[in-house]
Amino acid sequence: MSTHNLLVELFVEELPPKALRKLGEAFAGVLFEQLKAQGLTTAGSSLTDFASPRRLAAHITAVAEQAADKAVSQKLMPVSVGLDAEGNATPALLKKLQALGADASAVAMLRRAADGKAEALFHDSTAKGATLTEGLQKALADSIAKLPIPKVMSYQLETGCDMPGWSSVSFVRPAHGLVALHGSTVVPVEALGLKAGATTHGHRFEAAVSPVLLKDADSYAGTLEKDGAVIAGFAQRKAMIASQLAEAAARVGGGVRAIEDDALLDEVTALVERPNVLICEFEKVFLNVPQECLILTMKANQKYFPLLDSAGKLTNKFLVVSNIRPDDASAVIGGNERVVRPRLADAKFFFDQDRKKTLASRVAGLAKVVYHNKLGTQGERVERVRIIARAIGQQLGGDALAQAADTACRLAKADLVTDMVGEFPELQGIMGGYYARHDGLHEDIAFAIEDHYKPRFAGDALPRNTAGIVAALSDKLETLAGMFGIGNLPTGDKDPFALRRHALGVARMLVERQLPLQAHELTRMAFGAFAPGLLQDRVAELDEFLVDRLKGYLKDSGYTGTEVDAAIHAQKLGTWATIPNRLAAVRAFAVLPEAPALAAANKRIGNILKKAPEADAHVSVALLSEPAEKALYEVMQRVEPESLAQFEAGDYTGSLQTLAVLRGPVDAFFDDVMVNTEETDVRLNRLGLLASLHAAMNRVADLSRLAS
Numbered sequence: 001m002s003t004h005n006l007l008v009e010l011f012v013e014e015l016p017p018k019a020l021r022k023l024g025e026a027f028a029g030v031l032f033e034q035l036k037a038q039g040l041t042t043a044g045s046s047l048t049d050f051a052s053p054r055r056l057a058a059h060i061t062a063v064a065e066q067a068a069d070k071a072v073s074q075k076l077m078p079v080s081v082g083l084d085a086e087g088n089a090t091p092a093l094l095k096k097l098q099a100l101g102a103d104a105s106a107v108a109m110l111r112r113a114a115d116g117k118a119e120a121l122f123h124d125s126t127a128k129g130a131t132l133t134e135g136l137q138k139a140l141a142d143s144i145a146k147l148p149i150p151k152v153m154s155y156q157l158e159t160g161c162d163m164p165g166w167s168s169v170s171f172v173r174p175a176h177g178l179v180a181l182h183g184s185t186v187v188p189v190e191a192l193g194l195k196a197g198a199t200t201h202g203h204r205f206e207a208a209v210s211p212v213l214l215k216d217a218d219s220y221a222g223t224l225e226k227d228g229a230v231i232a233g234f235a236q237r238k239a240m241i242a243s244q245l246a247e248a249a250a251r252v253g254g255g256v257r258a259i260e261d262d263a264l265l266d267e268v269t270a271l272v273e274r275p276n277v278l279i280c281e282f283e284k285v286f287l288n289v290p291q292e293c294l295i296l297t298m299k300a301n302q303k304y305f306p307l308l309d310s311a312g313k314l315t316n317k318f319l320v321v322s323n324i325r326p327d328d329a330s331a332v333i334g335g336n337e338r339v340v341r342p343r344l345a346d347a348k349f350f351f352d353q354d355r356k357k358t359l360a361s362r363v364a365g366l367a368k369v370v371y372h373n374k375l376g377t378q379g380e381r382v383e384r385v386r387i388i389a390r391a392i393g394q395q396l397g398g399d400a401l402a403q404a405a406d407t408a409c410r411l412a413k414a415d416l417v418t419d420m421v422g423e424f425p426e427l428q429g430i431m432g433g434y435y436a437r438h439d440g441l442h443e444d445i446a447f448a449i450e451d452h453y454k455p456r457f458a459g460d461a462l463p464r465n466t467a468g469i470v471a472a473l474s475d476k477l478e479t480l481a482g483m484f485g486i487g488n489l490p491t492g493d494k495d496p497f498a499l500r501r502h503a504l505g506v507a508r509m510l511v512e513r514q515l516p517l518q519a520h521e522l523t524r525m526a527f528g529a530f531a532p533g534l535l536q537d538r539v540a541e542l543d544e545f546l547v548d549r550l551k552g553y554l555k556d557s558g559y560t561g562t563e564v565d566a567a568i569h570a571q572k573l574g575t576w577a578t579i580p581n582r583l584a585a586v587r588a589f590a591v592l593p594e595a596p597a598l599a600a601a602n603k604r605i606g607n608i609l610k611k612a613p614e615a616d617a618h619v620s621v622a623l624l625s626e627p628a629e630k631a632l633y634e635v636m637q638r639v640e641p642e643s644l645a646q647f648e649a650g651d652y653t654g655s656l657q658t659l660a661v662l663r664g665p666v667d668a669f670f671d672d673v674m675v676n677t678e679e680t681d682v683r684l685n686r687l688g689l690l691a692s693l694h695a696a697m698n699r700v701a702d703l704s705r706l707a708s
Contacts, residue, residue, distance in 0.1 A: 365414075
């Protein structure tokens with residue numbers, strides 16, 4: 001089978017930068033999979049995808065000119081239907097063969113084979129392998145149809161169509177060129193009203209030649225870079241930009257570094273074809289504005305990379321990734337410095353204006369901000385959060401913490417009505433912290449206001465102080481209760497109110513800060529903060545939702561599903577602070593040689609007790625008659641107090657391991673003792689013995705979950 005490398009490129013107008021990487025991967029990936037499905041690739045074929053602002057391309061090695069022929073076997077019908085008593089073809093069979101392009105002469109060549117309980121007729125043939133032209137045409141159509149296009153636009157073809165200017169095409173951006181090279185041969189395919197050729201276009205301003213002629217599939221990237229001044233590979237351009245950013249920061253000196261932001265790096269990579277990093281600066285007076293404001297406006301509006309000093313403080317220098325490489329870059333540098341100045345001046349103006357009013361004076365304005373049409377205003381929401389915060393603060397630290405948390409929650413949303421947050425919603429909370437310090441509030445209150453949205457995402461830091469923890473817990477619990485109470489629950493991958501993130505934050509704070517709070521009491525308290533009749537009672541549903549997030553968090557932390565189920569079974573509605581220690585104990589217990597037998601016995605005991613609701617953990621020594629039950633009781637009397645003392649001291653691992661000596665007596669008990677004897681007193685006594693054993697074994701975790 002003759003093979004050559006294949007290059008396919010779609011040349012278009014500037015693609016959406018935030019979608020470019022996915023578009024490039026999808027275009028190349030579907031193309032490769034479709035060619036593979038049609039037998040046009042080999043086991044050694046490999047794919048390289050390309051994506052630049054104006055092109056999507058794929059390079060695939062070892063692509064055949066034609067796929068190998070394939071044997072095809074098609075079931076026609078049961079023999080009893082296709083052949084009459086004399087073995088002649090019935091009209092139904094002849095009609096079926098005709099549909100396949102065969103005639104009566106094919107009847108003799110039909111194959112009989114078992115099909116379930118009956119026998120069927122099969123037609124065996126050889127299907128001609130697809131040619132590359134046929135296969136690539138289909139693959140190209142599928143690849144374009146399956147692109148994850150954020151928004152389709154329609155445009156009219158100007159040439160190469162029956163009615164120029166009237167034939168419409170729908171695609172992410174107008175397409176102007178198609179390349180399809182198998183080795184050095186053009187594959188005659190079409191897409192989006194374009195016929196494939198061997199020429200493309202380079203950089204708008206810096207290409208050495210236009211159009212750029214491609215000699216063969218393998219020269220694509222090199223020719224584009226040499227003649228077209230374009231780095232076609234997304235990953236190559238991204239690595240080049242990262243390297244240039246580091247080099248430029250080193251030239252500035254003083255240990256400065258460009259801010260790390262992979263999303264920004266991806267977006268800038270999608271905006272330039274030939275990156276050139278330049279050093280710019282702005283007036284130092286703007287550094288009096290909180291650096292989060294300046295960084296955000298430079299990143300979000302201008303796609304610049306701010307430079308931070310060794311202490312993480314913003315400097316007055318920044319890096320620009322230009323798309324051109326002039327001999328004298330001073331005009332480009334000056335232009336970018338002029339563009340950024342009004343942006344920074346706006347941020348300074350907002351900051352100066354906002355500080356003319358205190359946060360406390362802005363709280364009343366929250367009554368005019370709608371939170372949710374079923375849940376009222378932000379002002380009403382703040383009052384609910386305060387109710388929850390005071391209750392949690394009282395439990396965790398008495399009046400002082402309750403007062404601090406209440407103050408933080410009263411002011412936490414006030415920055416929503418400031419000019420700065422109105423312009424940059426991403427700064428909510430952060431600006432509240434700055435304004436709280438300006439108002440002379442204690443640093444703990446400022447931190448709590450700043451941190452009350454934390455953790456904002458998986459892996460984000462938790463609030464820095466206890467008042468912040470209380471404020472963040474209260475804010476998230478109010479959101480969860482409110483949305484559950486009006487039926488706005490997450491479905492599938494849709495979670496518009498980020499309830500999964502809020503629940504994960506609650507779980508993390510309870511576990512990582514080892515808070516002595518009952519999970520069920522928190523959800524009940526959150527629902528209770530709302531006016532009577534406003535919410536449906538979905539406390540139980542929210543409880544389960546929080547437990548599910550807890551399980552996911554623990555599994556992501558490296559524990560198995562079995563370990564997690566065992567550790568949280570008895571604690572899912574209680575205090576989660578001890579769960580890490582319980583998990584460690586379960587993991588240590590599971591490797592003991594006695595663990596499998598004790599887990600299985602625990603499961604058996606649990607099943608027995610479920611059927612005996614009258615059992616309690618009371619044992620009368622006088623009613624113990626069998627040696628095995630006496631032996632089990634004696635061992636329990638010796639080890640159970642020690643295990644209990646270790647449990648109460650927080651030594652969960654030791655508590656479980658102390659019980660490991662019960663394996664032999666438990667095995668002997670089940671071998672030699674009949675629990676459900678006809679004598680009521682004896683039966684209840686034995687059930688009581690098992691109940692006390694079950695309670696001791698499940699004090700740390702539900703060991704039955706470890707049974708295979």
